[in-house]
């Protein structure tokens with residue numbers, strides 16, 4: 001798979017959508033002041049900033065250079081260090097963190113088992129992560145993904161990928177490293193001013209959109225796909241024309 005640069009496009013609008021889940025994740029971690037908390041795939045720092053405000057010593061690990069700058073600019077006087085790295089290669093010593101948190105981020109790791117082993121190497125106490133459950137959003141993204149598959153002929157499930165939203169899978173994989181797993185399902189509606197606004201701000205300018213839409217454009221399919229996606233989003237418009245796509249995610253807590 002092509003490595004996506006999450007610093008391209010405008011990830012910020014999606015980050016704002018995910019902030020309520022970041023707060024839930026930090027809340028569930030029951031962070032104590034002074035604990036070392038690592039936010040893996042920190043994006044613009046949703047989790048890292050909230051955790052630092054609770055008095056944690058935070059390390060934000062983020063592979064995208066532009067997003068690392070965004071976090072650094074927001075950090076202010078907080079005890080927050082921003083570093084380059086990926087879930088499977090954390091630039092941190094063994095047993096050097098109390099807690100690892102990952103809000104919709106480790107789910108993008110190319111080698112999930114390596115990422116979980118790496119989390120187990122670094123975290124002494126708890127690992128918490130969020131992952132989307134299958135739902136209405138798949139219909140929207142499915143239109144896009146289906147068109148890209150038709151053009152590239154690719155799209156087979158990548159070898160070694162796991163169902164991050166399945167508690168049984170996570171219990172098995174984290175269990176191999178001595179963690180016990182609990183999980184809850186949470187709701188998070190994805191909202192926008194209109195279907196067109198959703199397309200523009202959440203899909204076309206999202207880093208994943210920036211990486212894939214040029215393929216559709218080159219194939220002369222972009223206008224058709226945009227129309228079909230906007231139609232699909234239209235299923236979740238309120239009478240006032242606003243979009244509210246009901247979505248659910250798993251919040252998993254691994255403890256040892």
Ligand SMILES: C[S@@+](CC[C@H](N)C(=O)[O-])C[C@H]1O[C@@H](n2cnc3c(N)ncnc32)[C@H](O)[C@@H]1O
Pocket residue numbers: 006007014015018019022040041042043044045046047062063064067085086087088102103104105106108109110
């Ligand atoms: C959907 S965003 C979530 C960002 C942030 N956690 C939030 O709450 O907004 C996914 C993030 O995962 C990062 N990411 C992608 N692949 C990764 C990997 N292999 N290891 C760690 N982070 C990764 C991206 O750079 C991006 O910042």
